[in-house]
Amino acid sequence: MPLPFLTADGVTDADEDEVLAHADHERWRRPYRPGPWRVALAALLLLLSAFMLLATMIVAFAGGWGGALACLVAALAVLGSALQMLRVGVWVNRTGLRRVGFFRTRTTAWNEIGELRTVQQPVRWLGLPRTVQGQALTMSGRGEAEPPVLLTDHSADFLSRGEAFDRAADLVGAWAEEYRSPVPA
Template sequence: MPLPFLTADRAFEAADDVALPFDDRDRWRRPYRPGPWRVGAAALLLLLASYVLFAAVIIALTGTPSSAGVVFGIALVVISASLRLLRMGVWVSAQGVRHVAFFATRTAPWERVVAVRTTQQPVRWLGLPRTVQGQALVLVRSDRPAEDLAPLMTTHNADFLGRPDAFDRAADTVEAWGSENGRG
């Protein structure tokens, strides 16, 4: 079963000289692959879900169906959490830029985007409260003050920790989408 959200399109990596290598620009795409920290955390959650599913089968065979259903529901929550974790990130299309977080998704149409730029600033390390100096891709919108918006992606998040070249390629691609489709 293919998981299109797990891998970035190969054309982003193959075509370094072309910033927007797609004919179908209306399809939402992630311009980078998920990082090893994100994939590892999702794999651990799926491993936990397999044990919980196994427990649900054992409970269904030996216990009551209602208790097996509760444990099965817990397994489904863990599986959906791991899939949402893999889906998190920045997605681009001709309509705009979409920032998918764990609990929320924000979409900014290109018409409202003033600039997409990389800045040097304190960033959160793996989403934890600890901050370190790093780079962040910031989206400046015309309908919101710049200080209200969180960075789209940073050099120290789960996708780019220890991969500064991947961050540079992804930031350049998002900036190219912004300059091609919007004012930024």
């Protein structure tokens, strides 16, 4: 069974005539793969939710409907957290750049982006409060005081994968160059 999400660019040999996800620039897509740290943590949360659903079933068969409902709600919360964790990151399409966080998503049109730069600065290690010196892809928006950080080389997607960070930063920059309208002088 072919797994197209595991190929380098989403291309499979099966059907070359159908429209591929990477060729459709109207769809939101992540220009990089989720990192192993992000996937491993999501897998652990999915395993935990499976055990919680099993506990829900046991409590329901024992007749404790209130406890079963509480276990079900908790299991669905853990399941939703795992799925949202996999969505976190930078997404691009023809209209703009979308920064998906765990609790908040912000979309910026390409013509509102001033400049994308890779800079050396203190970055958060795996999203924790601890900071280390690393690289960050920043976006200077028009009218913003401090440029927001889009990607870091110490995030759950790029820790110990420096080449993948460079490739992702280049891809986001290429999307910006392609779809950003020139600034009127």
